[in-house]
Amino acid sequence: MRLSFDREEPGPSHWIIIDPRPPGYIGQEIVDLSPGAIELRRAARELREFAERREHWIDLRELEHDWTRWPGDRPEHIRDLAFGVRVIYGIDYDVETKLFYGKPIRHLAVRGARRQPTPATVGEIATYFWGRRAAQMRIASSGFAHVVVGMDWEQLDPRQLMRLL
Numbered sequence: 001m002r003l004s005f006d007r008e009e010p011g012p013s014h015w016i017i018i019d020p021r022p023p024g025y026i027g028q029e030i031v032d033l034s035p036g037a038i039e040l041r042r043a044a045r046e047l048r049e050f051a052e053r054r055e056h057w058i059d060l061r062e063l064e065h066d067w068t069r070w071p072g073d074r075p076e077h078i079r080d081l082a083f084g085v086r087v088i089y090g091i092d093y094d095v096e097t098k099l100f101y102g103k104p105i106r107h108l109a110v111r112g113a114r115r116q117p118t119p120a121t122v123g124e125i126a127t128y129f130w131g132r133r134a135a136q137m138r139i140a141s142s143g144f145a146h147v148v149v150g151m152d153w154e155q156l157d158p159r160q161l162m163r164l165l
């Protein structure tokens with residue numbers, strides 16, 4: 001495949017196929033050089049660097065008393081992308097109720113400006129955050145697709161997932 005940055009040229013000229021070894025679970029990883037992908041990569045890196053610092057984790061107990069603590073209400077946890085997608089990222093935990101044994105959970109929320117995201121789209125966006133497709137996802141009535149996974153990539157019990165979302 002030829003690499004080209006000529007935006008007028010048709011075809012898959014903005015894609016580079018690279019080595020398929022970990023961290024991804026997909027057969028081969030693809031680096032997309034389009035402006036939207038570059039913007040998404042930058043947003044994912046910024047959100048991860050901020051949200052994964054311990055002092056920015058979100059105690060779910062606080063949310064039950066004050067919903068303004070939800071990452072969706074905090075600008076530092078949100079990125080609105082030029083191609084019409086809003087991504088929200090945070091690390092949730094709940095020591096009191098022992099949701100997921102009190103361990104932290106990676107939580108990504110995705111919403112499209114014009115329509116609900118599909119599971120495939122959300123899975124693709126999750127690869128920009130974690131280098132792998134989402135483990136568990138639920139599309140809520142609000143239009144947000146919520147993706148959650150443990151800090152060591154473990155899955156939540158489905159009942160806990162429903163309580164969380």
